Amino acid sequence: MKTAAELKFGESATIYEIDKSHPSSRRILEVGFTPGQEIVLLNISIFNDPIAFSVRGTVIAIRKNEANCIRIL
Amino acid sequence: MKTQVIEDLPLITLIGPPNSGKTTLFNYLSGKNYKTVNYPGATVEYSISKIQKKFNFEANILDSPGIISLVPNSPDEKISIDSLYSHPRYGIPDLVIITIDSSQLSRHLLLAKQLIDSSFNVLIALTMVDLLQRKGFEISAANLKDELNCDVIIIDGRTGNGVDDLVKAIDKNLKNLQAQEKNHPNQIHSNFNVNYLLNSFTEFEQIEKRVTSQIQHSNRKINLNKANRQLKVLNNDLSQNKNSQLDITTLKIDKILLHKVWGIIIFFLVMAITFTSIFWFAQPIMNIIDSSFGFLSFESHELLGNNWFSDFIANGIISGTGAVLVFVPQILILFLILGLLEDTGYLARGAMLIDKPLSKIGLNGRSFVPMLSGFACAIPAILATRTIPNKRERLLTIFIIPLMSCSARLPVYALLLAFLFPANESWIAGLGLASIYILSIISSTTIAGLVNKFRNRIINAEDTSSFILELPAYRMPKFSVVLSNSYHSAKLYFKKAGPIILVLSGIIWFLTYFPNNNPKIDSNNLSKDQITQLENSERLSHSYAADLGKFIQPVMSPIGMDWRIGVSLISAFAAREVFVSSLALIFKVTGNEHTLQTSMLHEMRKATIGNTGKYLFTPATITGLIIFFVFALQCMSTMAVSRKETGSWRIPLIQFFLFTSIAYLFTFLAVNGLRAFGIN
Known part of the structure; x- marks a missing residue:
């Protein structure tokens, strides 16, 4: 299954689930990345990491490593 | 109670x-x-x-x-x-x-x-x-x-x-x-x-x-929909999930500020403008404070006559207070700019842009704001590391913050650069200052990288690094809130550093004035000024400070300096800015018609080492001193805060010994290297 880290610039997707074994998974959920939410990859930092997604009306920057625990449809 | x-x-x-x-x-x-x-x-x-x-x-x-x-x-x-x-x-x-x-x-x-x-x-x-x-x-x-x-x-x-x-x-x-x-x-x-x-x-x-x-304003809705289509951010399905719309202005600004090329150029421009404006805005105010305290010191000495009490008031108290107050403007302005940047939402973007390079040396994008504050003062900067969730990254950030060129070093650099470069070409001194800042950034990141390599020996902590940061919508900063916060930061600084500096000024004054407070000199055929001068140097050469100086002379000789600089350096360990006021005390600079700095430069140019006739302050020794200040941890308050925030004396002690030995080593290399190339 694809993860949010594989999205291209400007691409959108719906969150399917969060990999609960990832150490940051709870914080990822708490800031609003929950299943069913639409996310858009909005910004890519220089060196391609971190990347920023729109979620629930705001923009949140996370590392690629953390985006990997967001599984998308 | x-x-x-x-x-x-x-x-x-x-x-x-x-x-x-x-x-x-x-x-x-x-x-x-x-x-x-x-x-x-x-x-x-x-x-x-x-x-x-x-x-x-x-x-x-x-x-x-x-x-x-x-x-x-x-x-x-x-x-x-x-x-x-x-x-x-x-x-x-x-x-x-x-x-x-x-x-x-x-x-x-x-x-x-x-x-x-x-x-x-x-x-x-x-x-x-x-x-x-x-x-x-x-x-x-x-x-x-x-x-x-x-x-x-x-x-x-x-x-x-x-x-x-x-x-x-x-x-x-x-x-x-x-x-x-x-x-x-x-x-x-x-x-x-x-x-x-x-x-x-x-x-x-x-x-x-x-x-x-x-809101039932049809034109507003059309605009938003049009803007959304243009940006291709939201698709039609989302129209039911209406509040997840993003702020269009923010998206547009981020297209530029987080652009792969422009973003990084603007980032460095913002940083450069931040630091140059600190000096531009603060310098006139600092000059006023400097000259008014010089004037006060001179007048009170005249008023109270030539005795120990008048000397204590003029040199111990007034000059000491001036030394603290003189860089309050810089701290205020730095906090003001940082506050404005934070309030607009830009600092979060800065943290995102710099997260990857910082993670290479074991830091985090969240280390960015504390490190930036470190250019104002290490104390609030160390407190600001609390926003870093990972303990190892937090400790490492605290570890290198004392290497950021804090504003307490500024009066020292200002004096030393003014000695090196002619006053009518101040842009060269500005360039010198810029190089000092770059040196401070290079040295802190290098040391962070090295410590990170040997982290198991220096910093023991868990290792699940994370960077999750909201990029808030851009807003006009609320100036009154930022102003009030900067005022409190400056006040906090003044309260923490002020008493230490005053007490130390008093102690140094005492050490340089006693026990030979009333020296006997042959005053025949001498003018009043010459008598004062002779008395001063006679008093100093038999003072407690001179005894202390003889003790540390062996450490100072290899770096081409004498006990007077040594005593000033020791007192600077209480707080760096004390270096300037203590040099002023040791060289018995009382402000006359000039500012304190002009009189000090005058005295420094005349100073010689012992009876050798060799000048004490030369381009080589001044460069050495600058390098010493870049590295050495000379701030008791920083050590105390570091102790509190890291939970033990381990890290502050490592910081103290590591940074100070690096400082001494590089000063030694610089002074003797320059001399080997014929620059005294």
Whole structure:
């Protein structure tokens, strides 16, 4: 299954689930990345990491490593 | 007892997610008289204040760090969350006010729900209604009140509208409270699980739909839709999920500020402008302070006559105070610029841009703001590292912060650069200063990288690095709040450093004046000035300071310096800026018609080592001194804060010995290297 880290610039997707074994998974959920939410990859930092997604009306920057625990449809 | 009075008042705690307008609200409620408090055993700093007098009732209001959830994510977060439940000094809050960004209701309701579930007495302050309106929506506070079963007040952070309503609600709430028994909130982390979280979010989405509605201005809606199409950000399916629209202006700005090429260029420009403006804006004010204290010192010496007391007042007290006050403008301006950058939302972008390079040397994008503050003062910078969740990254950030070129070094560099470069070509000195800053950045990042390599030996801590940071919508900064915060930072600095500097100035004055305070000299055929000068040098060469100097001479000789610089360096270990005032004392510079600095440069150019006739201050030794100041940890307050924040003396002691030996080594290499190339 694809993860949010594989999205291209400007691409959108719906969150399917969060990999609960990832150490940051709870914080990822708490800031609003929950299943069913639409996310858009909005910004890519220089060196391609971190990347920023729109979620629930705001923009949140996370590392690629953390985006990997967001599984998308 | 003063604290007793404070503890008897009702306690209101202000809680809110980051970027929810909490600080602005705190400023409205507290006015300008808040103070920052720490309490033992924890790494949390709070601002506490009485509620403003004009609101006609008494209560303490406590600001708390911005949190996303009441379930702690790290040991440090646990301490700060535990103290929200019951503050070790102020107890259980009688009332909790939570600030919620109305344009991000579904995210921010999490914290509100957790507070209500913990059976806190909660009052909700809805903020950022203007942002919600920009998105084309409005919110009903009454409906939200019914949904959550607690008071909801809309606050406009720009204008202060709604603060009076909030105060009325607080007053009513506190009065009701006195009638009943105090609640004992329960911590909720025991009942945490993922399903609870997911169900909560589903609930919040429903609530959000019920309490917000589209503003019926058709032209506004069309504009937004058009803009969305242009940006291809949101597709049509999202029109039902209406509040998840993003702020269009922010998206447009980020296209440039987070652009792969332009973003990084603008980032470096912003940093460069920040630091150059500190000097441009501060310099005129610093000159005024410098010359007025020079004048005061001279006049008081004239007024009180030639005795030990007048010398103590003029050189010990007045010059000492001047040395502290002179760089308050720089600190103020740096905090002002940092505050403005933070308030607009840019600092979060800066942290994102620099996260990758910083993670290579074991730091985090979140280290960026503390490191930047380190250019003002290491003390608030070390306190600011609390926002870094990973302990190893936090400790490493604390470790290198003393290497950032803090403003206390500025008076030293200003003096030394003025010695090296002619006054009529000040741009060369400016260039010199820029190189010092670059050297400071290179050295701190190199040391961070090296420490990171050997981290198991120096910093032992867990290793799950994380970077999750909201990029808030761009907003016009609220100048009055930023100004008030900068004023408090400067005051805090002045309170912490001021007494140390004054006491040390007194001690150094004593060491240089006694025991031979009334030297016998042959005053035949000498003018009054010559007598004073001869007396001064005679007094100094038999002083306690000279005895101390002879003891440290062996350390100073290899780097081409003598005991007088040595004594100044030792005193600079209390606080770097003392170096300047102590040189002024040792060379008996009393301000006359010139400023302190001009007279000092004059005395320094004349100074020779012992009876050798060799000049003490040469381009080589001055360069050496600059390098010494770049590396050495010469600040007791920094060590004390580092001890407190890292929990033991281990890290401050490693910092002290490592940085100071590097400083000595590089100074030795620089002085002798320059001499080998024929530059004395």
